[in-house]
Amino acid sequence: MDFDPYPDRRVVGTARVPGAPQKTTPPVPVKIIVAGGFGVGKTTTVGAISEISPLTTEAEMTLEAVGVDDPGPATAKTTTTIAMDFGCVTIDQTLKLYLFGTPGQSRFSFMWDDLVRGALGALVVVDTSRIDDCYPAVDYFERAGLPFVVGVNTFNGQLGYNLDEVRWALAIRDDVPVLQFDARYRASVRDALLVVLDQALDKAMRMRSS
Amino acid sequence: MTNPAEPDEPDRPAAPAVRPFLRTPGSGPAYAPASAPEPAPAVPPGEQPASLRPFVITSGRVAGQDAGIGLETQVSALPGATGARLSPEQRAIVQLCGEPLSVAEISARLRLHFGVARILVGDLRAAGHLDVHVLENDFPDPETIMRVIRGLRSIS
Ligand SMILES: Nc1nc2c(ncn2[C@@H]2O[C@H](COP(=O)(O)OP(=O)(O)OP(=O)(O)O)[C@@H](O)[C@H]2O)c(=O)[nH]1
Ligand SMILES: [Mg+2]
Numbered sequence: 001m002d003f004d005p006y007p008d009r010r011v012v013g014t015a016r017v018p019g020a021p022q023k024t025t026p027p028v029p030v031k032i033i034v035a036g037g038f039g040v041g042k043t044t045t046v047g048a049i050s051e052i053s054p055l056t057t058e059a060e061m062t063l064e065a066v067g068v069d070d071p072g073p074a075t076a077k078t079t080t081t082i083a084m085d086f087g088c089v090t091i092d093q094t095l096k097l098y099l100f101g102t103p104g105q106s107r108f109s110f111m112w113d114d115l116v117r118g119a120l121g122a123l124v125v126v127d128t129s130r131i132d133d134c135y136p137a138v139d140y141f142e143r144a145g146l147p148f149v150v151g152v153n154t155f156n157g158q159l160g161y162n163l164d165e166v167r168w169a170l171a172i173r174d175d176v177p178v179l180q181f182d183a184r185y186r187a188s189v190r191d192a193l194l195v196v197l198d199q200a201l202d203k204a205m206r207m208r209s210s
Numbered sequence: 211m212t213n214p215a216e217p218d219e220p221d222r223p224a225a226p227a228v229r230p231f232l233r234t235p236g237s238g239p240a241y242a243p244a245s246a247p248e249p250a251p252a253v254p255p256g257e258q259p260a261s262l263r264p265f266v267i268t269s270g271r272v273a274g275q276d277a278g279i280g281l282e283t284q285v286s287a288l289p290g291a292t293g294a295r296l297s298p299e300q301r302a303i304v305q306l307c308g309e310p311l312s313v314a315e316i317s318a319r320l321r322l323h324f325g326v327a328r329i330l331v332g333d334l335r336a337a338g339h340l341d342v343h344v345l346e347n348d349f350p351d352p353e354t355i356m357r358v359i360r361g362l363r364s365i366s
Contacts, residue, residue, distance in 0.1 A: 026284035026310030026343050030350050030358055049365070055318035057281070060325055081323070086281070086314055091361030095354065098282045098312065114280055118348055120355065190365050197359045204352040 027096040032196055033115060034101040035141075036125035037133020041153040041183035042101035043085045045125060048189045050087020050099060058083050059114075061102075099193075102137075113144075120200040121147035123192055125183065128152055128160030131169050138170055147199035150178040151192045278344040279328050281314040286341045296339070300330055304339050 034042050046054045061082045085101040102115060116122075122141050126134045134150070141148040152159060152166055159180065161169070167178045177199070181192040287307040296304065302320050317327035334340040 024286065024310055026286055028345070028354065029282035029284055029312060030354065031282045055315060057314050057317040057324045057327075059281075059317075059323065084314075086318075088312075089362070089365070091358055095357055095361065097358055097361070098314070100281060100314070118280055118282070118345065118350070120350060120358070187366065190362055194359060194362055197355060197362065200350070201352055201355045201359070204349060204355050207349060208352060 025094070027090070027092075027094050029096050029098055031098040031100060031119050032193060033119055033122040033146075034099055034125060035122050035134070035137035036103075037127065037130055038103055040125045040127040040130075040133065041155075042103070042125055044183040045123070045151075045153075045189050045192075046085050046087045046099045046101045048184060048186045049089060049193065051089055052087055054085040054087045054101070056083050056085055116141070116144045116146050119146060121149070121196040121203075123196050124148055124150045126150055126152045126166060127155065128166065131161070131166060134170070138172060142172075147196065147203050148176065149192065149196045149199060150176065151181045152178070153183045154180055279313060279331060279342060281324065282312050283345075284310045284312060284343040285316065285331055286310040286343075288339055288341055296334075299326075300334055300339075303327070303330055303334060307340060310343075 034045050036042055043054055058081050060079050063078050063080050082103055084103075087099050089097040089099075091097055100115065122137070124134050124137050124141070138148070138150070150166065150170060150172065152163065163178045163180060167176075170178075172178070177195050179192060179195060182188040285303075285307050286309070287304045299320065299322065303316055306316055306319060313327055313331055314324065316322070316331065317324045320327065322330070331340060331342060335342040
Protein backbone atom coordinates (compact mmCIF):
# COMPACT_ATOMS: atom_id res chain seq x y z
CA MET A 1 0.00 0.00 0.00
CA ASP A 2 1.71 3.18 -1.13
CA PHE A 3 -0.68 5.70 0.33
CA ASP A 4 -3.09 5.87 3.20
CA PRO A 5 -6.53 6.98 2.03
CA TYR A 6 -8.00 6.98 5.55
CA PRO A 7 -5.65 8.80 7.88
CA ASP A 8 -8.51 9.09 10.36
CA ARG A 9 -9.29 5.41 10.42
CA ARG A 10 -6.11 3.81 11.51
CA VAL A 11 -6.00 0.06 11.26
CA VAL A 12 -4.89 -1.36 14.57
CA GLY A 13 -4.08 -4.84 15.69
CA THR A 14 -2.64 -5.91 12.36
CA ALA A 15 0.14 -8.37 12.91
CA ARG A 16 1.92 -8.86 9.62
CA VAL A 17 4.56 -11.48 9.27
CA PRO A 18 7.75 -9.64 8.26
CA GLY A 19 8.74 -10.39 4.71
CA ALA A 20 5.48 -12.07 3.87
CA PRO A 21 4.21 -11.36 0.37
CA GLN A 22 1.78 -8.44 0.14
CA LYS A 23 -1.81 -9.56 0.21
CA THR A 24 -4.84 -7.74 -1.09
CA THR A 25 -5.55 -4.80 1.17
CA PRO A 26 -9.08 -5.19 2.47
CA PRO A 27 -11.62 -2.44 1.93
CA VAL A 28 -12.71 -0.22 4.77
CA PRO A 29 -16.13 -1.55 5.74
CA VAL A 30 -19.03 0.71 6.65
CA LYS A 31 -22.48 -0.50 7.61
CA ILE A 32 -26.09 0.57 7.68
CA ILE A 33 -28.71 -1.30 9.71
CA VAL A 34 -32.09 -2.15 8.24
CA ALA A 35 -34.42 -2.72 11.17
CA GLY A 36 -38.11 -3.27 11.73
CA GLY A 37 -40.74 -5.77 12.76
CA PHE A 38 -41.32 -9.20 11.26
CA GLY A 39 -42.28 -9.32 7.62
CA VAL A 40 -42.02 -5.60 6.93
CA GLY A 41 -39.62 -6.03 4.02
CA LYS A 42 -36.14 -5.94 5.57
CA THR A 43 -34.75 -8.80 3.52
CA THR A 44 -36.39 -7.41 0.40
CA THR A 45 -34.72 -4.06 1.10
CA VAL A 46 -31.29 -5.59 1.55
CA GLY A 47 -31.67 -7.81 -1.50
CA ALA A 48 -32.80 -4.96 -3.73
CA ILE A 49 -29.50 -3.12 -3.43
CA SER A 50 -26.98 -5.81 -2.49
CA GLU A 51 -24.59 -7.14 -5.10
CA ILE A 52 -24.79 -10.58 -3.50
CA SER A 53 -28.03 -12.32 -2.64
CA PRO A 54 -28.54 -11.80 1.07
CA LEU A 55 -26.64 -14.10 3.41
CA THR A 56 -27.77 -15.01 6.90
CA THR A 57 -25.83 -15.01 10.11
CA GLU A 58 -27.15 -15.99 13.51
CA ALA A 59 -26.20 -13.95 16.51
CA GLU A 60 -27.12 -13.34 20.10
CA MET A 61 -29.29 -10.44 21.00
CA THR A 62 -30.26 -9.44 24.50
CA LEU A 63 -33.96 -8.87 24.80
CA GLU A 64 -35.55 -6.98 27.62
CA ALA A 65 -39.26 -7.34 28.17
CA VAL A 66 -40.88 -3.95 27.94
CA GLY A 67 -42.60 -3.71 31.29
CA VAL A 68 -43.91 -0.18 31.46
CA ASP A 69 -46.10 -0.83 34.48
CA ASP A 70 -43.62 -2.85 36.45
CA PRO A 71 -40.04 -1.69 36.22
CA GLY A 72 -39.13 -3.69 39.30
CA PRO A 73 -36.29 -6.17 39.73
CA ALA A 74 -38.27 -8.76 37.79
CA THR A 75 -37.56 -6.99 34.48
CA ALA A 76 -36.66 -10.01 32.42
CA LYS A 77 -33.58 -10.05 30.26
CA THR A 78 -33.20 -12.93 27.93
CA THR A 79 -30.73 -13.78 25.24
CA THR A 80 -32.14 -14.92 21.97
CA THR A 81 -30.55 -16.08 18.78
CA ILE A 82 -31.72 -13.97 15.91
CA ALA A 83 -31.16 -14.49 12.20
CA MET A 84 -29.80 -11.47 10.43
CA ASP A 85 -29.78 -11.03 6.68
CA PHE A 86 -27.03 -9.02 5.18
CA GLY A 87 -25.70 -7.89 1.85
CA CYS A 88 -23.11 -5.50 0.53
CA VAL A 89 -22.33 -2.86 -2.06
CA THR A 90 -18.75 -2.35 -3.19
CA ILE A 91 -18.22 1.39 -3.45
CA ASP A 92 -14.69 0.97 -4.80
CA GLN A 93 -11.65 -1.16 -4.06
CA THR A 94 -11.07 0.57 -0.76
CA LEU A 95 -14.60 1.01 0.52
CA LYS A 96 -17.46 -1.44 1.00
CA LEU A 97 -20.94 -0.82 2.36
CA TYR A 98 -22.65 -3.58 4.35
CA LEU A 99 -26.36 -3.71 5.08
CA PHE A 100 -27.59 -5.71 8.05
CA GLY A 101 -31.27 -6.55 8.33
CA THR A 102 -32.25 -7.16 11.91
CA PRO A 103 -35.65 -8.17 13.27
CA GLY A 104 -37.47 -6.64 16.20
CA GLN A 105 -40.40 -7.73 18.31
CA SER A 106 -42.95 -5.35 19.64
CA ARG A 107 -42.92 -6.54 23.23
CA PHE A 108 -39.16 -6.60 23.65
CA SER A 109 -36.56 -3.95 23.48
CA PHE A 110 -33.34 -5.21 22.05
CA MET A 111 -29.83 -4.35 22.94
CA TRP A 112 -27.04 -5.30 20.75
CA ASP A 113 -24.12 -2.99 20.88
CA ASP A 114 -22.07 -4.95 18.35
CA LEU A 115 -24.65 -4.07 15.81
CA VAL A 116 -24.55 -0.31 16.24
CA ARG A 117 -20.87 0.12 17.01
CA GLY A 118 -19.36 1.88 14.01
CA ALA A 119 -22.66 1.89 12.11
CA LEU A 120 -23.39 4.90 9.91
CA GLY A 121 -27.06 4.78 10.69
CA ALA A 122 -30.24 2.81 10.34
CA LEU A 123 -33.26 2.57 8.10
CA VAL A 124 -36.27 1.59 10.19
CA VAL A 125 -38.73 -0.15 7.88
CA VAL A 126 -42.37 0.30 8.79
CA ASP A 127 -45.50 -1.42 7.58
CA THR A 128 -48.33 0.97 8.35
CA SER A 129 -50.70 -1.84 9.24
CA ARG A 130 -48.45 -2.70 12.18
CA ILE A 131 -46.70 0.50 13.12
CA ASP A 132 -45.89 -0.49 16.69
CA ASP A 133 -43.62 -3.31 15.54
CA CYS A 134 -40.91 -0.76 14.97
CA TYR A 135 -41.07 0.92 18.39
CA PRO A 136 -38.20 -1.09 19.89
CA ALA A 137 -35.90 -0.24 17.01
CA VAL A 138 -36.74 3.45 17.26
CA ASP A 139 -36.22 3.38 21.03
CA TYR A 140 -32.91 1.68 20.70
CA PHE A 141 -31.46 3.89 17.99
CA GLU A 142 -32.58 7.01 19.85
CA ARG A 143 -30.86 5.83 23.00
CA ALA A 144 -27.74 4.74 21.12
CA GLY A 145 -27.50 8.14 19.38
CA LEU A 146 -27.47 6.44 16.00
CA PRO A 147 -28.80 8.46 13.06
CA PHE A 148 -31.92 6.82 11.70
CA VAL A 149 -34.61 7.34 9.13
CA VAL A 150 -38.10 5.87 9.14
CA GLY A 151 -38.97 4.28 5.81
CA VAL A 152 -42.58 3.36 5.23
CA ASN A 153 -42.63 0.40 2.87
CA THR A 154 -45.46 0.88 0.42
CA PHE A 155 -46.90 -2.57 -0.03
CA ASN A 156 -48.68 -2.31 -3.40
CA GLY A 157 -48.67 1.44 -3.16
CA GLN A 158 -51.00 1.26 -0.18
CA LEU A 159 -50.31 3.51 2.75
CA GLY A 160 -52.52 2.87 5.73
CA TYR A 161 -51.58 6.23 7.18
CA ASN A 162 -49.91 9.28 5.76
CA LEU A 163 -46.37 10.14 6.74
CA ASP A 164 -47.40 12.81 9.23
CA GLU A 165 -49.57 10.29 11.02
CA VAL A 166 -46.67 7.84 11.16
CA ARG A 167 -44.43 10.55 12.59
CA TRP A 168 -47.06 11.37 15.17
CA ALA A 169 -47.52 7.72 16.12
CA LEU A 170 -43.79 7.25 16.56
CA ALA A 171 -43.28 10.49 18.48
CA ILE A 172 -39.90 11.03 16.92
CA ARG A 173 -37.93 14.26 16.81
CA ASP A 174 -38.65 16.65 13.96
CA ASP A 175 -35.20 16.16 12.47
CA VAL A 176 -35.73 12.41 11.98
CA PRO A 177 -36.83 11.97 8.36
CA VAL A 178 -39.92 9.91 7.62
CA LEU A 179 -40.13 8.82 4.02
CA GLN A 180 -41.97 6.44 1.78
CA PHE A 181 -40.15 3.85 -0.29
CA ASP A 182 -40.65 0.54 -2.06
CA ALA A 183 -38.41 -2.21 -0.77
CA ARG A 184 -38.53 -4.09 -4.07
CA TYR A 185 -36.87 -1.41 -6.16
CA ARG A 186 -33.19 -0.69 -6.11
CA ALA A 187 -33.54 3.00 -6.93
CA SER A 188 -36.09 3.44 -4.16
CA VAL A 189 -33.90 1.67 -1.59
CA ARG A 190 -30.87 3.63 -2.80
CA ASP A 191 -32.70 6.92 -2.24
CA ALA A 192 -33.80 5.86 1.23
CA LEU A 193 -30.22 4.91 2.10
CA LEU A 194 -29.00 8.26 0.78
CA VAL A 195 -31.24 9.97 3.32
CA VAL A 196 -29.69 7.79 6.06
CA LEU A 197 -26.25 8.78 4.81
CA ASP A 198 -27.25 12.43 4.87
CA GLN A 199 -28.10 12.08 8.55
CA ALA A 200 -24.82 10.25 9.12
CA LEU A 201 -22.90 13.04 7.40
CA ASP A 202 -24.55 15.60 9.68
CA LYS A 203 -23.46 13.61 12.71
CA ALA A 204 -19.90 13.20 11.41
CA MET A 205 -19.65 16.96 10.79
CA ARG A 206 -20.97 17.73 14.27
CA MET A 207 -18.45 15.32 15.78
CA ARG A 208 -15.63 16.94 13.85
CA SER A 209 -16.50 20.49 14.83
CA SER A 210 -16.91 19.69 18.51
CA MET B 211 -23.07 -21.16 32.20
CA THR B 212 -21.00 -19.19 29.81
CA ASN B 213 -21.86 -18.47 26.27
CA PRO B 214 -19.56 -16.79 23.81
CA ALA B 215 -21.60 -13.78 22.86
CA GLU B 216 -22.78 -12.72 26.29
CA PRO B 217 -20.18 -13.48 28.91
CA ASP B 218 -21.67 -11.16 31.48
CA GLU B 219 -25.16 -12.60 31.68
CA PRO B 220 -25.02 -15.19 34.45
CA ASP B 221 -28.76 -15.52 34.73
CA ARG B 222 -29.68 -16.33 31.18
CA PRO B 223 -30.88 -19.75 30.09
CA ALA B 224 -28.28 -22.49 30.16
CA ALA B 225 -28.65 -23.44 26.51
CA PRO B 226 -25.34 -22.71 24.82
CA ALA B 227 -25.41 -20.72 21.63
CA VAL B 228 -23.52 -23.10 19.41
CA ARG B 229 -24.78 -25.47 16.83
CA PRO B 230 -26.03 -28.61 18.60
CA PHE B 231 -23.72 -31.01 16.79
CA LEU B 232 -20.72 -29.05 18.01
CA ARG B 233 -21.63 -29.70 21.62
CA THR B 234 -19.67 -32.93 21.81
CA PRO B 235 -18.62 -34.05 25.26
CA GLY B 236 -14.95 -33.38 24.64
CA SER B 237 -15.44 -29.85 23.45
CA GLY B 238 -14.74 -28.59 26.90
CA PRO B 239 -16.66 -28.04 30.09
CA ALA B 240 -17.52 -24.50 29.10
CA TYR B 241 -20.10 -25.79 26.65
CA ALA B 242 -21.69 -28.46 28.77
CA PRO B 243 -24.81 -27.07 30.42
CA ALA B 244 -24.17 -27.11 34.15
CA SER B 245 -27.67 -27.98 35.17
CA ALA B 246 -28.47 -30.65 32.62
CA PRO B 247 -25.42 -32.30 31.15
CA GLU B 248 -26.16 -34.24 28.02
CA PRO B 249 -25.55 -37.95 28.12
CA ALA B 250 -22.47 -38.83 26.17
CA PRO B 251 -23.48 -40.33 22.85
CA ALA B 252 -22.24 -43.84 22.22
CA VAL B 253 -19.42 -43.30 19.78
CA PRO B 254 -16.85 -45.97 19.01
CA PRO B 255 -13.49 -44.94 20.45
CA GLY B 256 -11.85 -44.65 17.07
CA GLU B 257 -14.50 -42.27 15.86
CA GLN B 258 -14.58 -40.02 18.87
CA PRO B 259 -13.68 -36.73 17.26
CA ALA B 260 -13.57 -34.67 20.43
CA SER B 261 -10.46 -36.29 21.84
CA LEU B 262 -8.55 -35.40 18.69
CA ARG B 263 -9.70 -31.85 18.52
CA PRO B 264 -8.44 -29.96 21.53
CA PHE B 265 -9.17 -26.59 19.96
CA VAL B 266 -12.64 -27.44 18.82
CA ILE B 267 -14.89 -24.43 18.79
CA THR B 268 -13.58 -21.84 21.16
CA SER B 269 -11.55 -23.76 23.74
CA GLY B 270 -14.06 -22.54 26.26
CA ARG B 271 -13.06 -18.92 25.82
CA VAL B 272 -15.64 -16.21 25.72
CA ALA B 273 -15.61 -12.91 23.90
CA GLY B 274 -14.09 -9.88 25.49
CA GLN B 275 -10.67 -9.32 24.10
CA ASP B 276 -12.24 -9.64 20.67
CA ALA B 277 -14.78 -6.95 21.36
CA GLY B 278 -13.26 -4.78 18.65
CA ILE B 279 -14.15 -7.39 16.05
CA GLY B 280 -17.48 -6.54 14.48
CA LEU B 281 -19.77 -8.09 11.90
CA GLU B 282 -18.20 -6.08 9.11
CA THR B 283 -14.58 -6.41 10.27
CA GLN B 284 -12.35 -7.58 7.44
CA VAL B 285 -10.25 -10.69 7.89
CA SER B 286 -7.51 -12.05 5.65
CA ALA B 287 -5.31 -15.10 5.89
CA LEU B 288 -1.63 -14.69 6.57
CA PRO B 289 0.50 -16.72 4.23
CA GLY B 290 2.77 -19.43 5.45
CA ALA B 291 0.77 -20.46 8.47
CA THR B 292 0.33 -24.22 8.63
CA GLY B 293 -2.98 -25.69 9.62
CA ALA B 294 -1.55 -28.67 11.47
CA ARG B 295 -2.97 -27.79 14.88
CA LEU B 296 -6.16 -26.17 13.72
CA SER B 297 -9.66 -27.48 14.20
CA PRO B 298 -11.69 -28.05 11.04
CA GLU B 299 -13.61 -24.84 11.71
CA GLN B 300 -10.43 -22.84 12.12
CA ARG B 301 -8.88 -24.35 9.01
CA ALA B 302 -12.03 -23.56 7.04
CA ILE B 303 -11.83 -19.93 8.16
CA VAL B 304 -8.21 -19.59 7.09
CA GLN B 305 -9.03 -21.17 3.73
CA LEU B 306 -11.96 -18.83 3.17
CA CYS B 307 -9.93 -15.74 3.87
CA GLY B 308 -7.49 -15.93 0.99
CA GLU B 309 -9.28 -12.82 -0.14
CA PRO B 310 -10.41 -10.42 2.59
CA LEU B 311 -13.80 -11.34 4.02
CA SER B 312 -16.03 -9.93 6.74
CA VAL B 313 -16.65 -11.89 9.92
CA ALA B 314 -20.36 -11.89 9.03
CA GLU B 315 -19.58 -13.61 5.74
CA ILE B 316 -17.35 -16.14 7.49
CA SER B 317 -20.17 -16.85 9.91
CA ALA B 318 -22.75 -17.20 7.12
CA ARG B 319 -20.66 -19.32 4.77
CA LEU B 320 -19.48 -21.72 7.47
CA ARG B 321 -22.83 -21.68 9.28
CA LEU B 322 -21.15 -20.71 12.48
CA HIS B 323 -22.91 -18.60 15.03
CA PHE B 324 -21.50 -15.08 14.80
CA GLY B 325 -20.28 -15.14 18.41
CA VAL B 326 -18.43 -18.38 17.73
CA ALA B 327 -16.96 -17.11 14.47
CA ARG B 328 -15.70 -14.01 16.23
CA ILE B 329 -13.94 -15.98 18.95
CA LEU B 330 -12.34 -18.33 16.43
CA VAL B 331 -11.16 -15.37 14.38
CA GLY B 332 -9.69 -13.78 17.50
CA ASP B 333 -7.84 -16.98 18.35
CA LEU B 334 -6.53 -17.32 14.82
CA ARG B 335 -5.26 -13.76 14.94
CA ALA B 336 -3.51 -14.44 18.23
CA ALA B 337 -1.94 -17.55 16.71
CA GLY B 338 -0.65 -15.57 13.72
CA HIS B 339 -2.88 -17.15 11.09
CA LEU B 340 -5.05 -14.17 10.29
CA ASP B 341 -4.86 -10.45 9.78
CA VAL B 342 -7.84 -8.86 11.47
CA HIS B 343 -8.30 -5.28 10.35
CA VAL B 344 -9.88 -3.65 13.35
CA LEU B 345 -10.78 -0.02 12.82
CA GLU B 346 -9.98 2.39 15.57
CA ASN B 347 -12.65 5.02 14.99
CA ASP B 348 -16.16 4.40 16.22
CA PHE B 349 -17.88 6.57 13.67
CA PRO B 350 -16.72 7.08 10.07
CA ASP B 351 -15.38 10.48 9.10
CA PRO B 352 -17.22 12.89 6.74
CA GLU B 353 -14.92 12.12 3.80
CA THR B 354 -15.68 8.41 3.98
CA ILE B 355 -19.40 9.10 4.20
CA MET B 356 -19.17 11.44 1.20
CA ARG B 357 -17.54 8.66 -0.79
CA VAL B 358 -20.34 6.26 0.13
CA ILE B 359 -22.89 8.88 -0.95
CA ARG B 360 -21.17 9.39 -4.29
CA GLY B 361 -20.86 5.65 -4.79
CA LEU B 362 -24.54 5.01 -4.06
CA ARG B 363 -25.65 7.88 -6.27
CA SER B 364 -23.91 6.25 -9.19
CA ILE B 365 -26.05 3.13 -8.75
CA SER B 366 -29.02 3.07 -11.08
N1 LIG C 1 -46.20 -6.08 -2.60
C1 LIG C 1 -45.13 -5.87 -1.87
N2 LIG C 1 -44.63 -6.92 -1.20
C2 LIG C 1 -43.54 -6.74 -0.45
C3 LIG C 1 -42.92 -5.48 -0.34
N3 LIG C 1 -41.85 -5.60 0.49
C4 LIG C 1 -41.83 -6.88 0.88
N4 LIG C 1 -42.84 -7.57 0.30
C5 LIG C 1 -43.16 -8.98 0.53
O1 LIG C 1 -43.46 -9.15 1.90
C6 LIG C 1 -42.93 -10.37 2.39
C7 LIG C 1 -41.98 -10.12 3.56
O2 LIG C 1 -40.84 -9.41 3.09
P1 LIG C 1 -39.40 -9.67 3.69
O3 LIG C 1 -38.45 -8.80 2.94
O4 LIG C 1 -39.09 -11.13 3.74
O5 LIG C 1 -39.61 -9.12 5.14
P2 LIG C 1 -38.64 -9.25 6.38
O6 LIG C 1 -38.80 -8.00 7.16
O7 LIG C 1 -37.26 -9.61 5.97
O8 LIG C 1 -39.32 -10.45 7.14
P3 LIG C 1 -38.71 -11.32 8.37
O9 LIG C 1 -37.27 -11.51 8.10
O10 LIG C 1 -39.51 -12.58 8.30
O11 LIG C 1 -39.01 -10.52 9.59
C8 LIG C 1 -42.25 -11.04 1.21
O12 LIG C 1 -43.13 -11.97 0.67
C9 LIG C 1 -42.00 -9.89 0.26
O13 LIG C 1 -41.98 -10.34 -1.08
C10 LIG C 1 -43.47 -4.38 -1.06
O14 LIG C 1 -43.00 -3.26 -1.03
N5 LIG C 1 -44.58 -4.65 -1.80
MG1 LIG D 1 -36.03 -11.21 6.59
